[in-house]
Amino acid sequence: MSTRKRSILLRDLKNYLTFLKDYGYSEIPSELGSTLKIQSGTNKKSNYSIGIDKRLNMETKQKLTKKSNISIEEVREELGDCTRCNLHKDRKTIVFGSGNPNADLVFVGEGPGADEDEQGFPFVGRAGKKLTEIIEKGMNLNREKDTYICNIVKCRPPNNRDPKPDEITACKPFLIKQLQAIQPKAIVALGKPAASTLLGRTVPIMKERGNWYEYEGIPLMLTLHPAYLLRAYTIENRRNVMNDMNKVLKKLKQ
Numbered sequence: 527m528s529t530r531k532r533s534i535l536l537r538d539l540k541n542y543l544t545f546l547k548d549y550g551y552s553e554i555p556s557e558l559g560s561t562l563k564i565q566s567g568t569n570k571k572s573n574y575s576i577g578i579d580k581r582l583n584m585e586t587k588q589k590l591t592k593k594s595n596i597s598i599e600e601v602r603e604e605l606g607d608c609t610r611c612n613l614h615k616d617r618k619t620i621v622f623g624s625g626n627p628n629a630d631l632v633f634v635g636e637g638p639g640a641d642e643d644e645q646g647f648p649f650v651g652r653a654g655k656k657l658t659e660i661i662e663k664g665m666n667l668n669r670e671k672d673t674y675i676c677n678i679v680k681c682r683p684p685n686n687r688d689p690k691p692d693e694i695t696a697c698k699p700f701l702i703k704q705l706q707a708i709q710p711k712a713i714v715a716l717g718k719p720a721a722s723t724l725l726g727r728t729v730p731i732m733k734e735r736g737n738w739y740e741y742e743g744i745p746l747m748l749t750l751h752p753a754y755l756l757r758a759y760t761i762e763n764r765r766n767v768m769n770d771m772n773k774v775l776k777k778l779k780q
């Protein structure tokens with residue numbers, strides 16, 4: 527392995543451990559059956575161990591081989607230290623995606639914000655915590671084991687503006703490859719830019735959320751972005767998002 531690849535790998539690993547720690551994980555079961563501590567002290571947010579154990583890794587590999595001949599790691603490798611659009615100029619980190627690459631459910635957001643750019647993982651700021659709450663409390667799923675989360679662009683747009691069409695065009699092939707590698711049972715587009723990118727047209731999200739569409743034969747649900755939900759934290763919006771997620775849960779059980 528080249529020095530550059532090794533340093534990217536080490537940086538990604540460090541960011542991943544920080545990300546897990548932020549979400550309250552305290553240990554990782556190792557292949558030898560002992561545990562690797564992420565932090566000492568009490569775990570206030572969560573009392574479950576993460577699913578990166580040997581058994582899960584083996585199951586994941588087997589399913590991936592069956593489902594697709596491209597892996598998420600190969601997509602990441604192809605993306606490399608990307609400079610395909612102008613967003614690379616101000617980014618600190620490429621925010622590729624996180625979660626289980628064999629998940630039945632993929633959430634697609636718009637683009638990384640400041641926290642994500644800093645840590646290298648999607649949805650780790652306030653909106654990310656809201657999304658985690660929706661997944662774990664609302665849907666009773668495990669964010670890391672049951673879902674994969676990514677964005678339509680992998681680098682932070684300056685001042686959190688919407689990604690521009692040329693940036694989306696440059697980055698979209700990697701989103702498509704991620705979805706090809708994962709082949710989930712359902713996709714959830716979070717907010718207008720993600721919905722519009724996946725459907726290839728301007729989507730009036732307030733009007734069309736809650737409806738099923740298809741992306742490359744995969745059921746696609748449109749819902750509100752958690753950042754919007756935080757800004758407009760009304761009973762109606764919260765109820766709408768939970769109704770959308772209940773439809774997703776029903777679809778996953780079919």
Ligand code: SF4
Nearest residue numbers: 608611614680681697
């Ligand atoms: S946003 Fe996507 S295409 Fe643009 S530089 Fe980042 S990774 Fe490359």
